[in-house]
Amino acid sequence: MHCKSNLPPRFLQNVQGHPSIVINRVLKMSRIPKITPAKENRPGLSNTKTNNVRSTRTIGNSLSDADKKCLLLNHTKPIVKPSTSSTVPAARLKRAATVPSAINSAPKAAKIERKPSAGPRIPAYDYKARFNDLLEKHKAVKNELTELKDKHLEVSDDYEKFKDISESSVQENKILKEKLLNAMTELRQITSDYDSIKLDKELQKREIEDLHNKTKILEDVTHSLKLKSTEFDRLKLEYDDLNRRHTSLKEETEALRVLTEQLKKVSAEHQQLKEDHKVALEAITKTKCDYEALQNIIDTMYRDQRILRNTVQDLKGNIRVYCRVRPPLESEANKPLYNFNVLDACSIEIEKIELLNSARKGKSQHTFTFDGIFTPHSSQEDVFAEVSPMVQSALDGYNVCIFAYGQTGSGKTYTMEGGCGVEQYGIIPRSINMIFECMQDLRRMGWELTIRASFLEIYNEVIYDLLNSNKEQENHDIKMVNSKGSDLYVSNLREEEVKSSHDFIRLLIFAQRNRQTAATLNNERSSRSHSVAQIKISAINEKRKEKFTSHLNLVDLAGSESGKTTQRMDETKHINRSLSELSKVILSLQTNQSHIPYRNSKLTHLLMPSLGGNSKTLMLVNINQFDVNFNETLNSLRFATNVNSCRMVKAKKNLTMVDF
Numbered sequence: 001m002h003c004k005s006n007l008p009p010r011f012l013q014n015v016q017g018h019p020s021i022v023i024n025r026v027l028k029m030s031r032i033p034k035i036t037p038a039k040e041n042r043p044g045l046s047n048t049k050t051n052n053v054r055s056t057r058t059i060g061n062s063l064s065d066a067d068k069k070c071l072l073l074n075h076t077k078p079i080v081k082p083s084t085s086s087t088v089p090a091a092r093l094k095r096a097a098t099v100p101s102a103i104n105s106a107p108k109a110a111k112i113e114r115k116p117s118a119g120p121r122i123p124a125y126d127y128k129a130r131f132n133d134l135l136e137k138h139k140a141v142k143n144e145l146t147e148l149k150d151k152h153l154e155v156s157d158d159y160e161k162f163k164d165i166s167e168s169s170v171q172e173n174k175i176l177k178e179k180l181l182n183a184m185t186e187l188r189q190i191t192s193d194y195d196s197i198k199l200d201k202e203l204q205k206r207e208i209e210d211l212h213n214k215t216k217i218l219e220d221v222t223h224s225l226k227l228k229s230t231e232f233d234r235l236k237l238e239y240d241d242l243n244r245r246h247t248s249l250k251e252e253t254e255a256l257r258v259l260t261e262q263l264k265k266v267s268a269e270h271q272q273l274k275e276d277h278k279v280a281l282e283a284i285t286k287t288k289c290d291y292e293a294l295q296n297i298i299d300t301m302y303r304d305q306r307i308l309r310n311t312v313q314d315l316k317g318n319i320r321v322y323c324r325v326r327p328p329l330e331s332e333a334n335k336p337l338y339n340f341n342v343l344d345a346c347s348i349e350i351e352k353i354e355l356l357n358s359a360r361k362g363k364s365q366h367t368f369t370f371d372g373i374f375t376p377h378s379s380q381e382d383v384f385a386e387v388s389p390m391v392q393s394a395l396d397g398y399n400v401c402i403f404a405y406g407q408t409g410s411g412k413t414y415t416m417e418g419g420c421g422v423e424q425y426g427i428i429p430r431s432i433n434m435i436f437e438c439m440q441d442l443r444r445m446g447w448e449l450t451i452r453a454s455f456l457e458i459y460n461e462v463i464y465d466l467l468n469s470n471k472e473q474e475n476h477d478i479k480m481v482n483s484k485g486s487d488l489y490v491s492n493l494r495e496e497e498v499k500s501s502h503d504f505i506r507l508l509i510f511a512q513r514n515r516q517t518a519a520t521l522n523n524e525r526s527s528r529s530h531s532v533a534q535i536k537i538s539a540i541n542e543k544r545k546e547k548f549t550s551h552l553n554l555v556d557l558a559g560s561e562s563g564k565t566t567q568r569m570d571e572t573k574h575i576n577r578s579l580s581e582l583s584k585v586i587l588s589l590q591t592n593q594s595h596i597p598y599r600n601s602k603l604t605h606l607l608m609p610s611l612g613g614n615s616k617t618l619m620l621v622n623i624n625q626f627d628v629n630f631n632e633t634l635n636s637l638r639f640a641t642n643v644n645s646c647r648m649v650k651a652k653k654n655l656t657m658v659d660f
Ligand SMILES: Nc1ncnc2c1ncn2[C@@H]1O[C@H](COP(=O)(O)OP(=O)(O)OP(=O)(O)O)[C@@H](O)[C@H]1O
Pocket: 325, 326, 327, 329, 376, 406, 407, 408, 409, 410, 411, 412, 413, 414, 415, 419, 526, 527, 528, 558, 559, 622
């Protein structure tokens, strides 16, 4: 490009437009003898070989970028030393070859131009014509010469310019050649580097491929390892499971072995037992027979015992009266006492010496005889020992009534209910204990017992249910169970089944509390009311086809002393009436009256089944030793003596035959 800028525009135009014409002109100029340019300054005309090289170089200088690239590519080919001729592509050789051929073709064209134009042949004899023709030719040649001279001048100028340009081009060419050589060296270096890089790259590529393959293999291995790991886990679980099963099987086997050994032993023992069993069975059969025989004997004995017991009771009397003297309490130590003497097991003597200044001067001495006397030293157990045959009678099927009679503070409640602790238990809790203890023996003899309990209070001839804690009490009337009138019941009265002594004690405590609450509401009511604990015993013996129902009435009577206030007068009226009615009933029974006035008071009416011929009655007359209560004590003892003098007819058992 640099070259182009140094050429004159016209030349450049020619060169760019028609390179062959320029070359022709140059060749033509080389034939002009006047101009003898230096051989080296005339490009491409000395010999073909040089021309070829030069023209190649010239052409190389004016190579297009594409050719240069092509050339570069040829040089950047792998390091194989090419032969000079074979490395040049055929196309390029052809192009290079066209340059000399164009140069060579220039003289031919000049020759053709100098040929005379073809016209009619001048005969040899026509010298004039030939001369004219020669003149014409001479003119033409002369003109041509002039023309050529002008052109020569013109071309000489161009040549000079071209020469300068050529020189500068040669210089440039040299520089470029050097540059090209440098570039070629660099290129070779780069090519070598490139080749080594390429090799490296190839190697790296192979390595990468290797690595890739290895990665792939590794991935495969990892995947297979993962699978193996999963398989391993599964197998481990299976192994653990199998191990466990193995252990348990081992244990089971061991246990089985032990069991087998035991089984052998047991089998031997079983055989032995079988033989023993056979012997035992024979023994049992024999024992059963003996047992049945014994049972019959026991039954007979029990019956006889019962008969005897009741015979004794009958002989003793169905109304029995005991006297109990309570000891003074610590708080009553300073109270003056009257004298009393226990003459024998059944007689008591009380004595009071009246002061000389009193209206009734002298000694007041009274002797009373009862079925038994309990001194202040007698324990609750001593008392119950005498009472228990009555409870036994209730278990034998008799109606029984046990009274505690006496003035307020004489020890009635203590005797019937008792104090705290088992030792202090009175007749009521001891009776229930005895009933439940005997129940076991009766069960063995085929008796099934049902115990029901109710607690009531009679105050001023009104019945109160002590198992009902409501202030508003329902009406309680004494009614007949059936038309025979042998059995009675109290309407709206709660009756609880008791399964144990504990059940009964719980109910007793509940009844006591209800009675105490009523007492606080109504001044000292507890002392002025009759308290009745009813125990109903229902027994059935399926084997013997017998059943009975008996009542055990345990009565804590109201204080028997006369009242001093108006209210007390009213209470005393009721109490005295009921006690006198009780006395009347007992006397009527004693004298075998056709009419027994049971219904004259609530108490006698209620106790009717337990006071009649078909019952047993025990009265405990409680007295204290206080001098001040001497007269009341005397009254109590007189009342008890009256009762004691009454001897009932032989008691009848409530036994009935049952057809199951
Ligand atoms: N045998 C006895 N041994 C010891 N203490 C007794 C005896 N008898 C009664 N007592 C005591 O005497 C006091 C009065 O007895 P208790 O309350 O039983 O008399 P009561 O006749 O029932 O009186 P009330 O008619 O007022 O109910 C009580 O504190 C009681 O513990």
